[in-house]
């Protein structure tokens with residue numbers, strides 16, 4: 693019998709729940725050595741995950757399996773909450789010190805991509821982040837938002853709804869014609885040429901989830917900022933921080 697998406701979700705979450713409550717799993721986790729993974733050795737990276745070895749897992753962008761450090765962090769917080777629920781949650785969310793989890797996350801992201809932790813806003817998902825961003829822009833009739841034909845549905849919808857509220861317009865351009873002939877120079881040039889006098893924001897996706905294409909994002913941000921006196925660069929990047937490292941120079945360029 694074929695496995696439907698619904699069956700998969702139900703059996704997946706049941707086995708997840710069974711695993712989470714199994715003392716064997718928790719016990720095994722605790723006795724595992726804490727040696728860091730060797731990121732140059734695929735087998736060592738693979739051992740960080742508890743994925744069933746009998747499958748080729750091609751859907752991890754959909755539901756992720758946690759690597760060992762993440763499982764250990766979850767277990768650590770679970771123990772803290774179990775031992776003192778109110779203090780653990782209160783400290784993690786409301787105190788200003790190093791125990792404040794959202795603050796720690798903002799600091800870690802800022803140091804990874806470059807920039808200031810105060811400029812990082814945490815949202816529950818990309819759709820919410822994009823909606824907040826575009827609906828917060830001070831757009832007026834006659835303004836335009838430039839985006840690309842490759843962008844995700846939720847990105848296009850955010851722009852459509854934000855521009856529709858005030859009589860602004862939006863435009864989509866292709867960044868390349870074929871996957872066989874993609875050039876960072878051409879991508880940057882196409883965006884540069886498309887920015888016009890009415891353009892108030894440029895919205896692109898850093899790492900395209902449908903193809904893995906990564907945009908020369910720092911160059912696009914740099915060009916947009918130079919071409920328009922006060923442009924805003926909207927960059928959707930749900931997969932980007934996990935995809936590759938960026939230098940602090942990237943954050944500084946984007947922040948300008």
Ligand SMILES: Cc1ncc(COP(=O)(O)O)c(C=O)c1O
Nearest residue numbers: 817818819844846897901928930
């Ligand atoms: C490029 C891109 N933008 C936006 C989204 C929507 O993300 P979310 O489900 O986090 O709202 C996705 C989801 O796959 C995506 O790949």
